[in-house]
Amino acid sequence: IEIKPMTKILTSTSGQRSEHIHVKEFTDMASPSILNMDIKQLPAVHEVSYRYFSKVYRGIGVVNQNKGVEFVSHELTARPITLKSAGISFLPARKERKSSRLCAFHDVTDYLAYRSLQDGGFIRLPSDCDVIIMSDVRNFLHLLIEGDDYNRVYLFFPNDVTGNTITQTLIDRYGRCAVSCNTLYKGYSNLFQFAQAVEIPADDR
Numbered sequence: 001i002e003i004k005p006m007t008k009i010l011t012s013t014s015g016q017r018s019e020h021i022h023v024k025e026f027t028d029m030a031s032p033s034i035l036n037m038d039i040k041q042l043p044a045v046h047e048v049s050y051r052y053f054s055k056v057y058r059g060i061g062v063v064n065q066n067k068g069v070e071f072v073s074h075e076l077t078a079r080p081i082t083l084k085s086a087g088i089s090f091l092p093a094r095k096e097r098k099s100s101r102l103c104a105f106h107d108v109t110d111y112l113a114y115r116s117l118q119d120g121g122f123i124r125l126p127s128d129c130d131v132i133i134m135s136d137v138r139n140f141l142h143l144l145i146e147g148d149d150y151n152r153v154y155l156f157f158p159n160d161v162t163g164n165t166i167t168q169t170l171i172d173r174y175g176r177c178a179v180s181c182n183t184l185y186k187g188y189s190n191l192f193q194f195a196q197a198v199e200i201p202a203d204d205r
Contacts, residue, residue, distance in 0.1 A: 020051045035116035044091045064089045070108040080107045088139045091131040101129040102150040113195035158190040
């Protein structure tokens with residue numbers, strides 16, 4: 001992940017201590033990228049700094065519905081972590097109304113992988129979908145209920161025991177409305193790992 005300087009603080013929150021987490025909007029001057037994708041095209045994704053003891057970690061993140069932050073910083077950990085409060089992240093395709101289709105992801109890195117693969121046109125993925133990011137298994141029930149409102153729910157969960165269990169449970173609930181997408185990244189742990197393997201240079205897009 002490449003992150004460059006940004007300004008304009010949107011919020012400063014944390015259960016650990018509020019002054020330790022700062023969420024900022026990307027400026028026009030900044031050009032952050034992940035998987036060769038310009039992060040500025042994703043309005044729900046912000047620059048995040050998190051001070052843990054005497055060290056400040058910088059990365060990107062999404063604010064969830066409980067005002068917590070789903071934080072990605074490879075300086076701190078290989079996988080995303082939740083800062084402050086756990087909760088789902090709901091990202092609507094349009095502000096004015098709900099879509100008839102939903103894409104459900106395990107964590108924020110799988111969502112970023114989905115957007116990168118969409119941007120690169122490497123494989124055909126569903127578009128014009130609302131997005132829900134579970135982030136923590138404690139949010140599963142909330143995810144389960146949210147999906148009831150959609151005609152089609154695309155499931156992008158890991159290829160492991162937990163991911164397969166979640167996928168099958170959602171298929172059992174939604175029936176024909178559910179579409180399991182993990183065959184797209186068969187042989188990989190998750191969608192993000194697959195996107196890293198097929199990463200397309202920005203100049204070739």
